[in-house]
Ligand SMILES: Nc1nc2c(ncn2[C@@H]2O[C@H](COP(=O)(O)OP(=O)(O)OP(=O)(O)O)[C@@H](O)[C@H]2O)c(=O)[nH]1
């Protein structure tokens with residue numbers, strides 16, 4: 234009955250509500266910087282300190298982090314690029330679809346992103362602006378990459394929802410809104426592409442209210458659209474900013490600005506009396522009908538500050554950035570997986586969680602990076618740090634001593650990082666998405682991040698036996714990164730030639746794997762699709778699970794029990810039409826073609842099946 238929340242159709246709305254309650258624990262989360270782990274694990278380190286200083290209040294207070302989300306093509310990457318430009322991180326902005334003499338964007342740096350003009354993977358960037366450190370996560374809009382977007386959202390304490398002014402709310406934006414809602418983080422709305430014919434701003438506000446039950450509060454208000462787009466009214470100051478296109482890639486010049494009370498000045502500048510009359514009327518009406526702007530409601534996500542502009546022509550971006558910096562939430566505290574304790578940013582222990590892993594960020598280095606969102610304490614690279622790993626029981630220690638800050642695919646070694654930052658550290662292979670790292674002897678564990686059921690499956694095979702080693706290495710690394718999920722036939726050991734079954738939300742994810750195998754490991758691959766559309770993990774009903782994360786099957790014994798259950802059902806002829814496979818941790822997984830068969834097994838055979846899984850504990 235359950236589907237990935239990011240690919241739901243409308244008639245699954247009731248089911249998503251149930252799901253949202255279930256995964257609330259998982260998503261109680263927070264932003265951007267980067268660390269390299271030297272060597273592999275060690276039981277303890279004499280050179281590294283196991284406790285670190287508390288993060289200075291000033292450093293916590295000055296951090297703002299934000300994920301940019303929306304339906305594909307609304308302009309997230311363009312907007313990110315322009316925010317970096319106005320934030321001073323770039324001297325010149327690049328374009329998503331480059332012409333001959335243009336540069337590419339900082340966030341769409343993968344070759345496939347450049348070739349196709351779409352974002353495939355979320356990107357972390359940061360800049361300092363007016364005493365603040367802003368960390369930005371640019372996310373992919375395409376539904377096939379929704380799991381990556383969903384993970385990036387766990388690392389953000391604020392979100393910006395971009396809307397294409399001509400299209401209003403589109404399906405993927407609706408699904409992502411449901412995910413943002415789970416944590417009630419501040420949500421800013423930016424209606425983009427006002428340089429093109431757009432829906433009326435009232436219509437867009439209505440749509441958001443009807444669809445999401447979310448009240449928007451226009452901070453700026455557009456004057457016309459498309460060819461008639463003349464600028465915006467800043468409702469907070471009653472200043473009118475007149476639209477002008479900036480030279481490609483450059484900041485707009487000091488904008489012409491008039492007071493709303495200077496009606497004759499406006500008529501002269503706008504040269505369209507109808508538009509000026511409409512502006513004056515709108516300004517008055519909005520003042521009458523809108524509930525007051527309410528800081529507390531912005532912070533709890535029940536009121537969304539609304540902006541209009543055109544990221545491509547740089548209009549409205551600097552206004553947005555200024556207001557965002559004033560209104561956004563600083564780093565938040567985070568609920569632990571016991572569902573009781575919370576870790577505050579000023580907690581004395583360092584803690585952070587992995588929300589993304591990436592192989593070959595720089596193909597020349599061939600390294601594996603884990604992106605850690607720092608929740609509390611301070612990363613101190615001068616003395617090196619010894620961190621515990623929540624999923625290894627008893628906790629194993631790792632030495633972290635060369636964190637890096639991330640800016641797209643650029644990295645820089647840093648000595649300090651604070652709550653709200655994202656740091657990149659070398660992944661020795663044991664860090665999985667959702668793992669918590671912490672200093673000190675008291676174990677800290679944030680809720681794990683689940684992998685959802687894929688919806689399309691295919692065998693992947695190597696057509697050239699001579700490139701066996703490279704093929705295997707490439708596939709292993711991409712699978713560890715979580716680019717797609719992988720399964721093997723039951724009992725299939727790793728030397729078998731039957732082939733690995735890949736599972737993805739959509740076909741584009743397979744394209745990414747094949748293209749990256751070719752570009753990064755120089756190997757070809759063949760796919761053979763198989764006719765299944767859902768995976769279910771067999772639940773071990775582990776009542777002792779104090780982390781409230783079902784379907785773990787961490788011990789050999791619980792795995793054996795689950796396999797016995799499957800075997801008994803198969804012997805009874807109950808698994809006809811179901812494919813029995815094992816996941817990368819050799820746990821039983823069933824592949825289905827339709828939901829009624831799942832319902833049937835759950836009802837008639839009392840089989841406890843889950844549509845998601847967590848990595849098992851390392852015991
Ligand atoms: N006319 C106009 N075009 C825009 C504007 N902003 C972005 N675009 C164009 O819209 C297209 C998509 O922009 P992107 O920034 O890649 O959109 P995205 O939301 O990042 O797309 P995905 O990451 O693939 O979901 C590009 O061709 C941009 O040049 C705008 O303000 N006006």
Ligand SMILES: [Mg+2]
Nearest residue numbers: 309310351352
């Ligand atoms: Mg993009």
